[in-house]
Amino acid sequence: MENFGGSLKLPLPEHFSGEVEVWEDWSWNFKNYVSVHNPEAATLLTRTEVLDDEVTDALLNDADPDVTSERVNFGRKLRYLLALLTKGAARLVVRQLSTQNGFETWRNLYKNFALPGATRHVGLLSRVLKPVFRPETFEQDF
Numbered sequence: 041m042e043n044f045g046g047s048l049k050l051p052l053p054e055h056f057s058g059e060v061e062v063w064e065d066w067s068w069n070f071k072n073y074v075s076v077h078n079p080e081a082a083t084l085l086t087r088t089e090v091l092d093d094e095v096t097d098a099l100l101n102d103a104d105p106d107v108t109s110e111r112v113n114f115g116r117k118l119r120y121l122l123a124l125l126t127k128g129a130a131r132l133v134v135r136q137l138s139t140q141n142g143f144e145t146w147r148n149l150y151k152n153f154a155l156p157g158a159t160r161h162v163g164l165l166s167r168v169l170k171p172v173f174r175p176e177t178f179e180q181d182f
Contacts, residue, residue, distance in 0.1 A: 114142070
C-alpha cells in the first residue's frame, strides 16, 4: 500500500471527538475507509479491539517478512490518520500514547469509547424497536 489516498480521491471520515454514542457509526465508517486502501484493515482493527495486552510491532509478525513490513508501515500510517481524525477527548487518548503503532492507538480508542458488548447491542436494538421519524428527514430515518 503506497498511501491512503492512492488513485482514489475519497473524502476522509468525519472527526471523532470522543462521544461514546457516536463511536459505533464513526468506527464503522473509519474501518470502511481504511479497508478501501488495505483490504485486511477492518479485520486487523477488529482483532485488536479485544486484546488485553499492548499491540506491538512484534505482534504484527507474519511468516512472510514482506507482510510483516507492510503491516508495520500500515500501522504508522494508521496512527497518523487517527491523529488527524480525532479531536477533544479522543485526541487526548491518541496524544498520550507514546507508540507509533496505529493498531495500539485503535485498541486504546476502542477501550475508551466503545460501549460494552451487551450495552451496545441493547442500544442498537432499542433504535430498531423504537425508531424516530423526524418530518424533515423522514426518508433517511426510515
